[in-house]
Amino acid sequence: MTEKLFYQDSSIKEFTATVESCMQGKDGMFEVILDQTAFFPEGGGQYADTGVLLVGEKEVKVVDVQEKNEIVTHYVTDAIEQGSKVTGRLNYKERFSKMQQHTGEHIVSGIVNRRFGYNNVGFHLGNEEVTMDFDGMLTETDLKEIEWEANQAVADNVKIQVLYPTKEELETMTYRSKIEIEGQVRIVVIPGWDSCACCAPHVDATGQIGLIKLIGAIKYKGGMRVSMVCGFRALLDYNQKEASVVTISRKLSAKPDSVAEAVERLQKEVEAQKEKIRILQEQYLKGVLKEIKPEDTCVLLFEETLDTVAVRNFVNDVMRITDGICGAFIGTDAEGYRYILGSSKKEITNISKEMNQTLNGRGGGRPPMVQGSVKAKQSEIEAFLKAQS
Template identity: 60%
Template sequence: MTEKLYYQDSYLSEFEAKVLSCAQKGNKYEVVLSGTAFFPEGGGQTADTGILSEGEKTVQVLDVQEKEGILVHETDGPLTEGAWIKGKLNFQERFIKMQEHTGEHIVSGIVYKRFGYQNVGFHLGKEEVTMDYNGPLTEEELREIEYEANRAVAEDVPIVVLEPSREELKDIFYRSKMEIEGQVRIVQIPGYDSCACCAPHVKTTGSVGMIKITGAIRYKGGMRLSLHCGFRALLDYRQKETSVKQISNRLSAKQEEVFEAVKRMEQEIAALKEKNKKLQEKLVAAALKEEEKKLAEHAGANLILFVEDMDAAAMRNFVNEAMEKTEGVCGVFAGTEESGFRYVLGQREGSIHMIGKPLNEAFHGKGGGKPPMIQGSLKGNEEKIRAFLEETEG
């Protein structure tokens, strides 16, 4: 059994231990030590990382897994069996995990105490923390939970870790996602939570720092919350602060007025879209009138329009109206010969998809659809595309 030094002191960042075994596995090595401060993956939390040093030689600890009480360190190099080594954790990473995991306990304890919801899922990764609860929470309730959690931080409550006997366990209330065999380890935050947990935690709630719920979505009949605590909460705030500054500069608005500025921009965009829609309708009508002249000279002629820009709805409107005027191929090609064309093609009679496939093959295009209309994109010369459509029948 590996001695779990992180249970003796969760703030231990350096230690010495003996190499009990080292076995190569692929291009990595599996190292077992007499004792370790590296916490293995477990309880929804990823493993600690860091280094192991044997004299002048240093190897990276990439992962740690527990197998029947033995902790196996995955490293990028070998160590000598029987040698004494020094281990050093990436403690900044460890401390952030302890902040976030303790913060999760505080939030989950409050959710259980107030609403009776169980934490049925937990993940503490390198980017985010997520918690799944088996019941819904409103926005107002989430704000209240967040405020109470930060009050727990301000109270700087000492964290208590218990390893009770089976007899003592009968008189202790604690949350647990599963039935636990063997020794049960309970992490208590007096007044807020009592939960079975195998992970290391900070010593007092004050070390958690600010607790911020950053996201909440409906999930499997309950809620999935995203959380940041302490240094990660600070990093999250800085990133969002940078975004708000950049947006406020672009909008020439004060940071606290960004939302109103965005609303005004949305209204302006909506007005421009409506104006553009009317202009596109006029363009379609004018283009149809111009193309109809061909029908007077040649019944059943194709009605094909090439324009630099036209939105998808206007393109379809042109084709729909054009199909009422001719049995030929109707279409719009929007774009340029240099950048390529988006197209919509239709034909009242015939199999328009029989035209689309050879058209795409001839002009390096892609697309498809069902009669009477197809759409896609291609590259080619206007004159050659017109000639191709004149020669091809659907």
């Protein structure tokens, strides 16, 4: 059994230990077992600690840590002789961040359970954010209130307690747990906020979390998946979003707290310009229509940009004038073309299929109109369709 120093003091950054065994593992790794360790193994939705083992002046990287049958195995990059004295040094910046996230998750899950009766049925602590899956729906207002209350727990700077109750004591306790637990149960208590079975290390007091920020929520398996960042991750998230807002505000010549209104104004201006362009395109296409005669057997239009609805209307209008083939192609020789083909009398579906096979295209539809895309030059398209007419 490995002595787990992370349960004695979650703030340990460095420790000494003796190598009990070292075996060759997979992928060039070595599996090292120590008599004691402060490296937390993967578990409870939280990935393992990383760091180094110092053997004299040599640094051996710890890239993963796993536990089985109370034995903690360190996956390291070099072999270490059995019986060696080593100094373990955690990547504590990463560890502390994980503790901030995990304790923050307990607070949020506790609030959701108390206020709404929902259970946390899934938890993942990733490199960038935490996701929590709840078995019930939460509104935007609910989430804002949960976030505010969670940060009140941070401000209260509550001392976190860890209990190891007996089986009899456990039967009288109220606590959250996602799975049935065999053996000794470890209960992490945040007085006034949450009580939950958990195997992971946590911060000493809620004030060390700094900030809890809910950054997203989606419907998921009949409930909600809520995304969160805490502590320094929340600060980084804020800095990134602030930088984006400042950049946008400069481009729009608006104050940072007015960018939403500025974007809305810009959207209205864009829509107005689109409407003007649509009207001009319709006028242009009406001019093209005036030149078309009933005896025309192949009417082809090539343009870099045109509104899809306007193009469809154009093809319909041409089919009322002539029984021949009408094709509208939007794009360039370099990028290829999107097309709409139509004919009131020709087998336009068969013509489209043959064109796609010949000119590297794809698409389809039902007569009298089909649509798709083709990677060919204008001259090749014109030659093919004129041959069909």
